[in-house]
Each structure stands twice: as structure tokens, then as C-alpha cells.
Amino acid sequence: MHELGRKAREASAWVAKADTGLKNKALLAIAAELETARPALRQANAVDLENGRSRGLDAALLDRLELTDARIDTMIENLNQVASLPDPVGTIDDLKYVPSGIQVGKMRVPLGVIGIIYESRPNVTIEAASLCLKSGNAVILRGGSESIASNQAIAQCIQKGLAAIGLPEAAVQVVETTDRQAVGTLISIPEYVDVIVPRGGKGLIERISRDARVPVIKHLDGICHVYIDDLADREKAVAIAVNAKTHRYGVCNAMETLLVNRAVAADWLPELAQRYQEIGVELRGCSEVCDLIPDALAATEDDWQTEYLAPVLSIKVVGDMGEAIRHINRYGSHHTDSIITESYTRGRDFLREVDSSSVMINASTRFADGFEYGLGAEIGISTDKIHARGPVGLEGLTSQKYVVLGDGHIRK
Amino acid sequence: MHELGRKAREASAWVAKADTGLKNKALLAIAAELETARPALRQANAVDLENGRSRGLDAALLDRLELTDARIDTMIENLNQVASLPDPVGTIDDLKYVPSGIQVGKMRVPLGVIGIIYESRPNVTIEAASLCLKSGNAVILRGGSESIASNQAIAQCIQKGLAAIGLPEAAVQVVETTDRQAVGTLISIPEYVDVIVPRGGKGLIERISRDARVPVIKHLDGICHVYIDDLADREKAVAIAVNAKTHRYGVCNAMETLLVNRAVAADWLPELAQRYQEIGVELRGCSEVCDLIPDALAATEDDWQTEYLAPVLSIKVVGDMGEAIRHINRYGSHHTDSIITESYTRGRDFLREVDSSSVMINASTRFADGFEYGLGAEIGISTDKIHARGPVGLEGLTSQKYVVLGDGHIRK
Structure with missing residues (x-):
């Protein structure tokens, strides 16, 4: 050598x-x-x-x-x-x-x-x-x-x-x-x-x-999140949440945890759950999610820090964007996280405060890719902070x- | 902790x-x-x-x-x-x-x-x-x-x-x-x-x-070089070679080894040696240098890889710029190296081929500094290659x- x-x-x-x-x-x-x-x-x-x-x-x-x-x-x-x-x-x-x-x-x-x-x-x-x-x-x-x-x-x-x-x-x-x-x-x-x-x-x-x-x-883990804000467009939120999880399962930029604002959870989660269940995605949720989706399993602390790379999704209801950001920065792997919102101010703050290598507004985490970003090629995705x-x-x-x-x- | x-x-x-x-x-x-x-x-x-x-x-x-x-x-x-x-x-x-x-x-x-x-x-x-x-x-x-x-x-x-x-x-x-x-x-x-x-x-x-x-x-060593090309302006060469060594001794961007093209060595080195000796710099040289400067000590292999941080300078005669670059890339510490030349082509090649964190043309190595570069401040000088x-x-x-x-x- x-x-x-x-x-x-x-x-x-x-x-x-x-x-x-x-x-x-x-x-x-x-x-x-x-x-x-x-x-x-x-x-x-x-x-x-x-x-x-x-x-x-x-x-x-x-x-x-x-x-x-x-x-x-x-x-x-x-x-x-x-x-x-x-x-x-x-x-x-x-x-x-x-x-x-x-x-x-x-x-x-x-x-x-x-x-x-x-x-x-x-x-x-x-x-x-x-x-x-x-x-x-x-x-x-x-x-x-x-x-x-x-x-x-x-x-x-x-x-x-x-x-x-x-x-x-x-x-x-x-x-x-x-x-x-x-x-x-x-x-x-x-x-x-x-x-x-x-x-x-x-x-x-x-x-x-x-x-x-x-x-x-x-590149260590890809524990990616989508946060659906209460000021989100419902159609975009559903399309992105489905795409980020189900477009491909075994890839690092697939969503593993969905965070949903409490103000829209009761209204939107049942529709989303139905879409996931049609495709065959197993759902694991916090207690509020389990109340809204009868078929969901109870998520454990481990679920929030697991990269499933499989048709499994953990879902958590959060009170506001601040709680979503704290969850992402604590349990995520600093890979790729996306907010779905029509709010200019929340989008602006989310971009700055989420400490991940790719931070998105109204786009599927699946875009985190050298080809999609226009680099022409990629040798890997770094979750490091220097270089x-x-x-x-x-x-x-x-x-x-x-x-x-x-x-x-x-x-x- | x-x-x-x-x-x-x-x-x-x-x-x-x-x-x-x-x-x-x-x-x-x-x-x-x-x-x-x-x-x-x-x-x-x-x-x-x-x-x-x-x-x-x-x-x-x-x-x-x-x-x-x-x-x-x-x-x-x-x-x-x-x-x-x-x-x-x-x-x-x-x-x-x-x-x-x-x-x-x-x-x-x-x-x-x-x-x-x-x-x-x-x-x-x-x-x-x-x-x-x-x-x-x-x-x-x-x-x-x-x-x-x-x-x-x-x-x-x-x-x-x-x-x-x-x-x-x-x-x-x-x-x-x-x-x-x-x-x-x-x-x-x-x-x-x-x-x-x-x-x-x-x-x-x-x-x-x-x-x-x-x-x-x-930042490890600062083994910095000045290479005086045969197409150098003599006045600039002497001024920079003296400044790079004697402006301050205990700093990482001081020159430690001077490389001189053979075509000008016999003519220029005696003048340079006199300037150094007036200031009290000890000279150590290759055999050609010792022939030209009677007071110079013989440099050993160790001298080429020593950061003196003192009024000591090693001097080597080289055949061409290629030999100078090979010496710098082999014995230097990838910190700061400067060529003195009026040749457009050699300056262009030197900039590309010397593998150091600062590469200069017709300037003293002492300029390698966050304040001089306009960064406003510096936390240190990195000799690493990534980040x-x-x-x-x-x-x-x-x-x-x-x-x-x-x-x-x-x-x-």
C-alpha cells in the first residue's frame, strides 16, 4: 500500500x-x-x-x-x-x-x-x-x-x-x-x-x-423530514409528502419522518394516510397521529432516529414550526429537510435555521442529488460540516x- | 467537558x-x-x-x-x-x-x-x-x-x-x-x-x-521558498529575497530556503550574500553556493526541511524552474512560495504547479496573512488541503x- x-x-x-x-x-x-x-x-x-x-x-x-x-x-x-x-x-x-x-x-x-x-x-x-x-x-x-x-x-x-x-x-x-x-x-x-x-x-x-x-x-444517515406547515397549500403538501416517501425507498434522500402542524393534522392526515396505505407504506405515529389514523402503530423514541430505507414512515404532530425545527435538528441526520408552506416568513426562517446539508421549501427531498442540482455528477452526498x-x-x-x-x- | x-x-x-x-x-x-x-x-x-x-x-x-x-x-x-x-x-x-x-x-x-x-x-x-x-x-x-x-x-x-x-x-x-x-x-x-x-x-x-x-x-510548518528565476528583475529579486527572510524571523511566512537559477547565481549571489551577512543572517548552501559564497556553511539534507524561525537561510542553485518546483513540492510545507520572474509563461506555470496554500509572483512571502489578503482578520493559516x-x-x-x-x- x-x-x-x-x-x-x-x-x-x-x-x-x-x-x-x-x-x-x-x-x-x-x-x-x-x-x-x-x-x-x-x-x-x-x-x-x-x-x-x-x-x-x-x-x-x-x-x-x-x-x-x-x-x-x-x-x-x-x-x-x-x-x-x-x-x-x-x-x-x-x-x-x-x-x-x-x-x-x-x-x-x-x-x-x-x-x-x-x-x-x-x-x-x-x-x-x-x-x-x-x-x-x-x-x-x-x-x-x-x-x-x-x-x-x-x-x-x-x-x-x-x-x-x-x-x-x-x-x-x-x-x-x-x-x-x-x-x-x-x-x-x-x-x-x-x-x-x-x-x-x-x-x-x-x-x-x-x-x-x-x-x-x-455520508452517514439520511433521516430526512418533510414538515407540513398550517400555512401550506394542501395539494402541494400531499403530493410532496407522498413523493418524498414513495418515489424510491432505499435511497438516502427519501423522507423517513413526516411532521404535521396540529392545525391541519385532523383535516389532512386521514387523506394522506389513505394514500400511503394504498401504496403499502406502514405508518408509525405519535399518540395524536394514532388517534387520527386507526391503523398506525405507536412510534417509539427509536423511530425518530431510524433511517428505514423501506416502506415505513414515522409521523409526528407538532405545535408550530419552531417545534418542527427543533425535532429536525435533534433527531435528523443533517441531510435533507423540506418545509411545505405558503408563508414567506416561515420559509425564510426555515432555510436559515435548519442545520442540514440541503434545506428546501415546497420541494420533495428526493431532489437532493448532484444531477438534479446541476453538478453534472456526484461522488456522494456529504453529511459532514467542513469542506x-x-x-x-x-x-x-x-x-x-x-x-x-x-x-x-x-x-x- | x-x-x-x-x-x-x-x-x-x-x-x-x-x-x-x-x-x-x-x-x-x-x-x-x-x-x-x-x-x-x-x-x-x-x-x-x-x-x-x-x-x-x-x-x-x-x-x-x-x-x-x-x-x-x-x-x-x-x-x-x-x-x-x-x-x-x-x-x-x-x-x-x-x-x-x-x-x-x-x-x-x-x-x-x-x-x-x-x-x-x-x-x-x-x-x-x-x-x-x-x-x-x-x-x-x-x-x-x-x-x-x-x-x-x-x-x-x-x-x-x-x-x-x-x-x-x-x-x-x-x-x-x-x-x-x-x-x-x-x-x-x-x-x-x-x-x-x-x-x-x-x-x-x-x-x-x-x-x-x-x-x-x-497549520504545521512554514517552510517557505523564494525562487529567483534567470528571467527575474535583479532589483526586485534582491529586495524580495532580503525582505522575505529578514522582515521578521519568528513567523511562519518568513522564507527559509532561497532557490536561485544557475544562470544568474554567480552574478547575483555574492551581492545577496553580502546583504544577508550585513544583517547577520547565517547562510547554508549547496556545494555550488559554497563555492560562490566562501562564508556559507554546507547545507545538509535536513536543512531543506527545517523551519529555522531564526536568522538562518539555506540556499540552493537549481537548473531551471522545473527543478525549483520539484524541490518546493518535495521539501516545502505547502505554505507559501514565490517566484521572481519577468516571464509571463513561467509565472503562469508556477502559479498552477506549486502545491502550496499561497503561491506568489514577484512578492514577498511575508504577505501571506489574513490582514494583507483583505480578510480583515485571521484565526490562523491552514496548511491542510481540504476545507x-x-x-x-x-x-x-x-x-x-x-x-x-x-x-x-x-x-x-
């Missing part, structure tokens, strides 16, 4: 200064290699699937593992798309003269070497590599042991693409061992790795955050250094 | 939503309290000085510890100045419509609770408290044991000022114990503390970075969350 790190550090200087055209060519060259290597990719993937079956992986995991032709299409499409995104590297902002006569500005620069630790889906290899490359970073990828053959095959395409363009192959390295110790080392070498992005289950992310000696950009919050795109993989232009200026 | 943390977390919600006028009033109220408390501050400081003397602290440390009337003036001036700075909190950038019809933007928000760990100078208590407060954060301050009485006296002024304006006193807390364990706890409670800013010697900062379970914004690089002002104590404005929008 130290050797991998050393090579990545060396390569990072080359990627950092590669111009936009060169990086785009490399991305397209990798896409061409994937196209050519379809049979090899399917073959390598078959080995992983076979091993997975014999190790008794469940059907959902095997499905995520599979590299169908459609998924290879998506990887190629992904490379094309990242190539078409604007390059953040080198952008200079706020360059201005200060009283001493020097000009001071900020230049956007790559972070250096990024370590990505992820689980089963092999297409993450391409997603992560393309974003790191475009943002001028070298990357060390450590995928799940169950997808090792597929990842190696993808890695070969990447290396060939880089070599064809004359970029160092060490700009993208895939860890070849499934040894757990490799992860322990990767997250402990700040001299070679500048930031770690873990993608996977909560257990993985908690373990990495606890042990890392390198900064981590992470980047919310969907992390190319810019989140860079930082800004100061540039100073003088003409022989000295400090007096 | 956990109780302190809990109270800070609670207070942080109030400071975060306090409007600019209220925060400014609090800063001015604290200034008024300091003015009134001058005798009490001097008295408390006398206790620290007395203890310091009996513990045998050296003269330099005792000097840093002393709260003269002029230093109290500076603290008051500091509060006035921070009150006059623009408030970054709540600023919304890049709010725009995206194809789905929602508007997406980024709002600047406080980090939450900041822990500051610092050494002897008691005026840091005011500097840090004022910046954290203005940027909407709660803060826990942990000063050096040698300044505990002074810090407590300053803390009382802060508490009174906050109370007078109706802000929670827990918005600024000064740890009352000198117990080392308190630091260990402060840096291990991510549930209460969002970021740690250590200010002090390298030993302190390394220890904290190693043990922290909370993100750290830190903030270089001088960290109010903006560095905030991050950005996404705000989404819709009109009943749902994901299709």
Missing part, C-alpha cells in the same frame, strides 16, 4: 497540471477501451458472480454485482458525460487589488490523492475514477472483495486509456488485494493520501471515520489556494 | 440565527466590559506572571504572557474591527433555476461548535472568540495553563457582554481546568464539537492531529449548505 501511495502521489502532480483537453481525451480513451473490452468485462464479471453464488450472496447483492451490457453502456455514457463537464481546476476567483498594491485571488486546485473505499457495485470504479481524474486528482480505488475480478478488468481498461494519452497509469490505481489490512493502511498514510471517500453501509463508514488518520468526506456539505461533485474534490501577483512588492 | 460541549451545542443554534446587528452589539459590549475591567485584567495577569516567574518561565514566554495596557487596547480594537467586518452568514450564492424548475443555491452557514486550543498569549482568547461569534459559531476555548487567571478574567468580560445583549453565555466558554485530560476529551466528542483549531507549537499540533476524532484545521487553505478568516469558519426553492415540485 505504501508503494501504491507513493506512486499515486507522484502521479498526482502530473494529473494536477494536465490541461482540460488532455483529461477529456483520457476519459474518452477509457470509454473506447471499455467498448472494446466488453467480452473480457463480462467474463471477469462471471467469475465474481460465480464466486458470489458459491459464497451464498443474496439475490439483491448478486444483482448489484452484475455487469450487464446496459450497465457497461452506462459506464461509457458516464465517461462521456464527465468529459463534457466544465473543468473546475485552475479557475481563479475574486482576484483583486488590496491596499499594499498586490493582487490577491483564489485558484481552484485538486486535493491531490483521493482514496475511495466502496462495496459491491463495480460501476463505481468508473464513476469514481472519472470524477477524480477530471478534477485533477490521482485516485486509489478499493472495491469490495466480491467484485474484485470485475474491478481488475475495468482497471485494465483505465490503465490502457491513460497510457494511450500519455498520462501516468498510477493516476488511477485499483487495490489488487482483498486483504482488510489494506484499508487500514490506506486510511492511515496522510503523506500519500489527502482525503478518503467511503461509499457503502453505515458500518463501513463508521469504522473508517473512527480509524482514519486522513480527512474523510462521508463540503450535500451532493459532492467535481468542485467538492478540489479546494482553493491563494494566488498573489506583485511587482517586486515587499512588506514594510 | 461533556457538559461544556452540550451547552455549546445548545448555544450554537442561537448564535447561528442571531442577526448581524445583534452579533456586532455583543462584540461592542464585550469591548466595553474589557475597558471597565482593566484593573481586574491587570490583577489577574499579575497572578499569571508571578506564577510564571516562580515556575521559571523564560523572558520571551513571560513577555508573551503579559497583558499591558497597550495589549488591552489592541484587544478592544480587535473587537471593534471584527464588528465592522461583513457578516458571511446567510449569504446565498449561485441561486439558479435548474431544468426540473426548482431553484438551487448555496447558503453560507456556521460550522457549529469550534474548539480552539492555544498556548500562552491571553489576547488569543479575544481574537478567537470574536471571530467565532461573528461567524455564528459557539466556541470552547482552552488556553495555556500559564495564562489561566488572565483567560478567566477575559472570559468574565465576554460572558457579561453576551448576557447584556441577551445571547447565551455558553456561546463562548473558557475551559477552567488546566488538566491535560480536558484537551483529550475536547478533541474526541464529534457529537458536540464540529472542528478543532489548534494554535501553538508543532508538538501540540501534531499531538492533536494524531489523536483528534473531530476534524482539525491546522480551507492559507489564511483562515470568517469565511473559513463557515461552510455552505444547499437551499432549494420549489413550488410543489416532486421527482418524476
